[in-house]
Amino acid sequence: MLRCKLVCAGGCPVDKGYELYDNRCLKLYTESQDYQTARARCEADGAHLFHFKSRDQDSPALVHLLTTRGEVLQGISHGLWVGATDIEVEGQFVWSDGTSVPTNTGLWGDTQPDNYLNNEDCADVGISNGIMLNDLPCSSKLKYVCQVDINKQ
Secondary structure (H helix, E strand, O other): OHHHHHHOEOOEOHHHOOEEEOOEEEEEEEEEEOHHHHHHHHHHOOOEEOOOOOHHHHHHHHHHHHHHOHHHHHHOOOOEEEEEEOOOOOOOOEEOOOOEOOOOOOOEOOOOOOOHHHOOOEEEEEOEOEOEEEEEOOOOOEEEEEEEOHHHO
């Protein structure tokens, strides 16, 4: 019974602060971190940084999470880290699960990814001008969303 209280809320690890949103478990971290620190924090939870693979499927979950946490939105002007980088091969963004992030879709903002100053290898999802992907230096400090896939529970 105790185990169920900690994990059974839709299959989410509620003992770690995750909540069920659109068939996935999400947790918004409001302390800004660089990409590697954010990724490590998610992995310590048995999670990964949020995957924004489909505007139709992923935008509603992200919007719901952010609107129910409206008190923290004031500090989110540049975006949130998501689980994609092109660290291995410049220009070829890959999600943390190994699947590619197409650059010729409506997921990216105009002119993105642009690798500005040859120093942008990590992806964030911007929220100020619509929910779209952008590339930033991995050393930037952003808030982030961790995701636990329910089918991996």
